[in-house]
Amino acid sequence: MHWGFIAIALLYVGILVLAPLVGIAWVAIQAGWSTIATTLRQPDVVHAFYLTAVITLITVAVTSVFGVIVALVITRDRFPGRPLMSAFVDLPLAVSPVIVGLMAAVLFGRGGWFEPWFSSHGIQILFAVPSMVLVTIFICIPFVIREVVPVLKELGVTEEEAARTLGASSLQTFFRVTLRNIRWGLLYGVALSTARAIGEIGAVLIVSGAITGKTETATLIILRFFDQYQDAQGYIVAITLALVSILLLVAIETFKRRQERMRQT
Amino acid sequence: MSTRTLEHAALPPPESPEAGRRRSVVLRGVLARWGLRGTAILYLGLMIALPAFAVIVHGFSDGLQSLRDALAAPGAREAIRLTLVLGAVTAIVNVIFGTLVAYVLVRYEFPGRSWLSTIVDIPFAIPTLVTGVMLRALYGPNSPIGSFLEGHGIKVIFAQSGILLALLFVTLPLVVRTVQPVLLEIDETEEEAARVLGATRWYTFRRVVLPKLRAGIAAGGLLAFARAIGEFGAVVIVSGNIVGRTLTAPVLIFQLASQFKPEEAAAIATVLFGISFVLVLVTERLVRGKAPA
Numbered sequence: 001m002h003w004g005f006i007a008i009a010l011l012y013v014g015i016l017v018l019a020p021l022v023g024i025a026w027v028a029i030q031a032g033w034s035t036i037a038t039t040l041r042q043p044d045v046v047h048a049f050y051l052t053a054v055i056t057l058i059t060v061a062v063t064s065v066f067g068v069i070v071a072l073v074i075t076r077d078r079f080p081g082r083p084l085m086s087a088f089v090d091l092p093l094a095v096s097p098v099i100v101g102l103m104a105a106v107l108f109g110r111g112g113w114f115e116p117w118f119s120s121h122g123i124q125i126l127f128a129v130p131s132m133v134l135v136t137i138f139i140c141i142p143f144v145i146r147e148v149v150p151v152l153k154e155l156g157v158t159e160e161e162a163a164r165t166l167g168a169s170s171l172q173t174f175f176r177v178t179l180r181n182i183r184w185g186l187l188y189g190v191a192l193s194t195a196r197a198i199g200e201i202g203a204v205l206i207v208s209g210a211i212t213g214k215t216e217t218a219t220l221i222i223l224r225f226f227d228q229y230q231d232a233q234g235y236i237v238a239i240t241l242a243l244v245s246i247l248l249l250v251a252i253e254t255f256k257r258r259q260e261r262m263r264q265t
Numbered sequence: 266m267s268t269r270t271l272e273h274a275a276l277p278p279p280e281s282p283e284a285g286r287r288r289s290v291v292l293r294g295v296l297a298r299w300g301l302r303g304t305a306i307l308y309l310g311l312m313i314a315l316p317a318f319a320v321i322v323h324g325f326s327d328g329l330q331s332l333r334d335a336l337a338a339p340g341a342r343e344a345i346r347l348t349l350v351l352g353a354v355t356a357i358v359n360v361i362f363g364t365l366v367a368y369v370l371v372r373y374e375f376p377g378r379s380w381l382s383t384i385v386d387i388p389f390a391i392p393t394l395v396t397g398v399m400l401r402a403l404y405g406p407n408s409p410i411g412s413f414l415e416g417h418g419i420k421v422i423f424a425q426s427g428i429l430l431a432l433l434f435v436t437l438p439l440v441v442r443t444v445q446p447v448l449l450e451i452d453e454t455e456e457e458a459a460r461v462l463g464a465t466r467w468y469t470f471r472r473v474v475l476p477k478l479r480a481g482i483a484a485g486g487l488l489a490f491a492r493a494i495g496e497f498g499a500v501v502i503v504s505g506n507i508v509g510r511t512l513t514a515p516v517l518i519f520q521l522a523s524q525f526k527p528e529e530a531a532a533i534a535t536v537l538f539g540i541s542f543v544l545v546l547v548t549e550r551l552v553r554g555k556a557p558a
Binding site: 002005006008009010012013014016017018019020021022023024026027066069070072073074077079083085086087088089090091092093094095096097098099100101102103104105106107109113134137138141170192195198199200201202205206219222223226234235238239241242245246248249252253256 | 297298301302304305306308309312313314315316317319320323362365366368369370373375377381382383384385386387388389390391392393394395396398399400402403404408410430433434437466488491492494495496497498501502514515516518519522523527530531534537538541542544545546548549
């Protein structure tokens with residue numbers, strides 16, 4: 001009986017998840033190496049990858065630093081409204097990315113709440129990179145927090161207090177004890193954030209205006225290629241992203257296993 | 266016969282209630298405590314609470330008129346209905362198969378088990394747009410599988426079944442990874458006792474395991490539904506966005522926004538957003554309810 005269950009599980013996951021990966025590899029290779037090389041060297045493609053990388057880097061840096069702070073406050077601090085904080089952290093996971101884009105448009109677009117202040121200072125938020133970074137940050141907020149909180153909860157305060165009694169300052173305790181203990185959970189969250197930031201499309205599509213060479217990310221350029229019936233180039237950029245994601249997946253799985261192993265010691 | 270896996274190793278004993286209530290040394294000192302607390306509140310307040318509030322206010326700015334205008338747009342009602350229906354189907358199908366996959370991962374040992382676990386996480390790592398592109402490559406009209414299916418009258422790409430495949434893909438790990446920890450916590454000895462007393466595996470699952478899994482399954486299903494109704498990247502490439510047939514609510518919101526009708530977009534967004542917000546609260550409740558405080 002159990003071989004039946006295992007077979008069904010393998011079949012479902014294989015057809016649903018694996019087969020499409022194979023499909024895209026096949027199509028991309030069909031395009032031929034010269035097309036692949038030309039496409040990847042196009043200036044707009046190169047810029048798109050560069051922009052994705054910059055946005056991802058900033059997003060991951062911000063969400064990691066502030067994520068650890070929030071995780072510390074959620075697990076170690078006590079004040080009214082703390083469960084509400086936890087629900088807020090989870091909100092970006094449930095909200096559609098297009099709604100996130102809309103939020104940015106309402107806040108920073110023409111007639112938006114903050115638009116007067118920014119335009120009077122000559123800073124453009126919407127249809128420029130800053131808004132793209134902001135929406136990506138919103139969307140990536142939960143990942144580090146959700147992975148670090150359970151680790152912090154399980155670790156408890158005993159090691160930190162021991163360090164304190166031995167004379168360490170708060171900062172030393174944090175860096176030498178807390179951070180060291182949460183490192184795998186943190187890295188797991190960072191890897192998940194990175195993958196999510198690279199893959200963002202709905203929100204950045206709305207806020208960026210998809211201006212080629214200025215605000216077009218890798219995902220946006222794929223969309224444009226398919227809109228313009230340049231399918232082959234779309235597939236090529238897509239599989240490049242897929243390959244990067246697979247590398248990230250390896251990192252994700254490694255960090256996840258290290259974290260689980262750490263929990264058992 | 267099932268075997269104990271590494272995950273069944275004893276977890277470290279929970280800290281005493283006192284230890285939990287003691288403030289962490291990192292937060293000692295009023296300045297540090299308020300500094301960190303303030304930073305956290307400011308960060309979440311500015312980045313999440315404020316935008317959420319802004320969209321809701323904007324959506325209701327002319328009362329319900331924007332909502333009525335938005336719903337009058339061609340294909341709007343169908344889009345919302347399609348989104349909700351596909352979301353529900355996705356949640357139900359993936360709750361069934363996701364629970365099965367989680368059960369198989371937790372209770373069985375077999376060659377390729379870690380591979381299965383890794384593959385389940387693929388949708389977490391792949392950009393949603395690339396998911397749509399992959400499905401198009403595999404089932405599109407120009408592919409061998411696609412043309413074969415179309416010859417038999419089954420359309421996948423630019424049809425609702427393609428959207429469903431995309432939604433199933435992106436939500437699978439949500440269900441599996443939500444149910445898995447709950448399964449891990451369940452004591453296997455009760456199952457074994459039932460089996461020893463003669464119950465079949467299915468009966469054991471239905472009467473012994475399932476009642477305890479209910480909260481986890483519900484949480485996973487709700488998360489999958491919330492994710493599915495908001496999905497944009499995979500759907501926009503795979504569905505063809507045909508008004509009245511394969512146009513979903515998120516794509517509609519995007520179209521309204523690009524047509525410079527932000528009030529109408531915000532109206533529909535508020536409806537969708539309200540649903541998501543409620544789902545998050547309910548899921549939080551469920552997840553917290555099953556774990557002892």
